[in-house]
Amino acid sequence: MVLALKEPEWWKKSVVYQIYPKSFQDSNGDGIGDINGIIGHLDYLEKLGVDVIWLNPMYVSPQIDNGYDIANYRAIDPIFGTMEDFDRLLQAAHQHHLKIILDLVVNHTSDQHPWFKAAEDKNDPHHDYYIWKDGKKGKTPNNWGSYFGGSAWTYNENLAQYYLHLFAKQQPDLNWKNPRVREEVYDLMKFWLDKGIDGFRMDVINLISKRSYKDGPQNGDEKYGSSQPETANGPRIHEFLHEMNQEVLSKYDIMTVGEMPHTNPEEAVRYTQPASEELNMIFQFEHMGLDTENYGKFTPKRFKLDDLKRVLSRWQTELSAKGGWNSLYWSNHDQPRPTTRFGNDKQYRIESAKMLGTLLHMMQGTPYVFEGEEIGMTNARFNSIDEYQDLETLNGYRELIEVQKQTPEQALAGIYAKSRDNARTPMPWNGEDKGGFTTGTPWLKLNPNFKEINVHDTLKDPNSVFYYYQQLIEMRHNLAVITDGIYELNDDNPEMFNFIRENKRQKLIVQCSFANHEISYRSSQLRANDKLILSNYETNKENIFNPYEARVYVQNKVKNVIII
Numbered sequence: 001m002v003l004a005l006k007e008p009e010w011w012k013k014s015v016v017y018q019i020y021p022k023s024f025q026d027s028n029g030d031g032i033g034d035i036n037g038i039i040g041h042l043d044y045l046e047k048l049g050v051d052v053i054w055l056n057p058m059y060v061s062p063q064i065d066n067g068y069d070i071a072n073y074r075a076i077d078p079i080f081g082t083m084e085d086f087d088r089l090l091q092a093a094h095q096h097h098l099k100i101i102l103d104l105v106v107n108h109t110s111d112q113h114p115w116f117k118a119a120e121d122k123n124d125p126h127h128d129y130y131i132w133k134d135g136k137k138g139k140t141p142n143n144w145g146s147y148f149g150g151s152a153w154t155y156n157e158n159l160a161q162y163y164l165h166l167f168a169k170q171q172p173d174l175n176w177k178n179p180r181v182r183e184e185v186y187d188l189m190k191f192w193l194d195k196g197i198d199g200f201r202m203d204v205i206n207l208i209s210k211r212s213y214k215d216g217p218q219n220g221d222e223k224y225g226s227s228q229p230e231t232a233n234g235p236r237i238h239e240f241l242h243e244m245n246q247e248v249l250s251k252y253d254i255m256t257v258g259e260m261p262h263t264n265p266e267e268a269v270r271y272t273q274p275a276s277e278e279l280n281m282i283f284q285f286e287h288m289g290l291d292t293e294n295y296g297k298f299t300p301k302r303f304k305l306d307d308l309k310r311v312l313s314r315w316q317t318e319l320s321a322k323g324g325w326n327s328l329y330w331s332n333h334d335q336p337r338p339t340t341r342f343g344n345d346k347q348y349r350i351e352s353a354k355m356l357g358t359l360l361h362m363m364q365g366t367p368y369v370f371e372g373e374e375i376g377m378t379n380a381r382f383n384s385i386d387e388y389q390d391l392e393t394l395n396g397y398r399e400l401i402e403v404q405k406q407t408p409e410q411a412l413a414g415i416y417a418k419s420r421d422n423a424r425t426p427m428p429w430n431g432e433d434k435g436g437f438t439t440g441t442p443w444l445k446l447n448p449n450f451k452e453i454n455v456h457d458t459l460k461d462p463n464s465v466f467y468y469y470q471q472l473i474e475m476r477h478n479l480a481v482i483t484d485g486i487y488e489l490n491d492d493n494p495e496m497f498n499f500i501r502e503n504k505r506q507k508l509i510v511q512c513s514f515a516n517h518e519i520s521y522r523s524s525q526l527r528a529n530d531k532l533i534l535s536n537y538e539t540n541k542e543n544i545f546n547p548y549e550a551r552v553y554v555q556n557k558v559k560n561v562i563i564i
Contacts, residue, residue, distance in 0.1 A: 353465045
């Protein structure tokens with residue numbers, strides 16, 4: 001009997017590796033990672049087994065927000081190299097069987113972009129490329145706060161108007177209602193796609209359609225109101241994305257992922273189901289908000305496992321049932337390290353890093369591995385706020401001190417837990433001076449534990465996190481059930497995250513302990529002939545789970561079937 005299966009879209013079986021270019025590898029000694037540094041480590045990525053590289057912005061930028069403030073969308077910033085270097089990277093990556101996707105940052109530009117320079121003349125057509133409003137009774141147009149702290153409005157004295165910036169004041173928002181703006185965006189997308197890149201990750205793309213400009217909700221002790229009800233998933237967002245798909249995306253064999261804060265599963269289905277003709281998948285943030293509280297992001301709070309199970313399971317079941325598709329991630333350049341955040345980065349660092357990888361990679365969706373995750377990197381505990389570089393971190397620390405009236409020690413506890421710089425410390429390639437990242441002075445300090453946690457030592461250890469991730473990636477490539485199997489939560493132990501993936505041919509039973517101690521557990525799902533195909537411990541005790549232990553069993557449901 002031969003069972004022929006429809007081959008899924010390539011991005012459904014792919015694993016994406018995110019590179020933060022400033023921190024991956026410096027090739028010229030200036031302390032900043034660059035394109036040639038990436039080229040030098042393509043063998044490493046091919047060895048890991050990933051399929052796609054996502055590169056954070058390398059366009060010309062003043063670097064106020066580490067490249068997310070773009071002054072020229074069609075040129076490489078000299079700190080990273082040249083366009084010729086990028087062309088060589090693209091060619092070399094494809095030779096290593098690696099695709100490349102780029103960041104598309106078009107909710108806003110840099111205030112140094114020629115469009116914005118021209119927009120400071122009301123008579124210039126570029127003025128309507130951005131969002132300008134008159135003040136209200138001598139104050140800002142509304143009470144919105146920026147995501148990076150302070151007001152979302154900056155006053156231009158020459159024009160006697162305010163411009164909107166949901167992020168830094170150097171990042172003015174584009175006016176997507178203007179069809180000329182959309183044409184400009186589609187044209188620059190074609191520029192890169194015609195070079196041969198394989199897709200885009202779209203920065204805060206669901207913020208491009210604003211509803212109105214009325215005041216946002218504001219708690220009594222907050223200085224600014226939230227823009228989120230009026231800016232997230234706005235009234236024309238589906239129109240804009242469908243138009244983008246028709247004008248650009250549908251003409252290329254690529255993958256697309258939209259970063260979409262404040263999005264629920266129902267909205268995500270509409271963005272990602274094929275009938276909508278918009279995007280392939282989105283990044284959602286619900287599980288990233290489980291450990292926030294009184295002080296917002298910088299609350300040093302531990303998540304609750306019940307909440308994590310509820311949120312991730314809801315996204316698994318609701319998207320799958322309606323034809324949507326998940327992005328799977330524990331961390332990225334905006335989030336702290338998962339081994340610290342969701343695991344135990346001390347006594348059980350390796351075990352919890354492997355367990356978290358198991359849980360994520362056995363779910364349905366496209367997994368994203370952020371650089372260093374595959375060697376079990378941890379949060380960086382710097383000595384003082386002066387050692388941090390991230391704009392959001394510095395503004396957040398100032399607010400914790402000045403508004404929340406915290407002590408420096410209290411404020412640093414939140415920074416240690418949640419700073420974006422936890423993810424951005426340079427990649428430790430070895431335990432020698434400067435971690436093999438640079439011969440110069442690193443733009444950001446290396447994680448102080450780089451002598452203990454680095455690529456060189458990890459590759460020497462056959463039981464390391466790296467080789468475990470290699471197995472996870474290989475399983476995704478070879479087991480169709482990971483791609484097309486339905487998901488079912490098996491919520492029968494409060495200290496474990498257990499679930500099932502099942503199609504017509506196979507059933508996977510995934511068991512993950514979040515406990516720092518042994519657990520007595522026997523799954524009612526297991527059968528006598530089920531095979532243990534993966535575990536993060538060399539030996540397993542029957543009905544006993546070690547701290548942060550993960551196991552994956554397979555149940556074959558069809559005999560004598562050749563899967564092609």
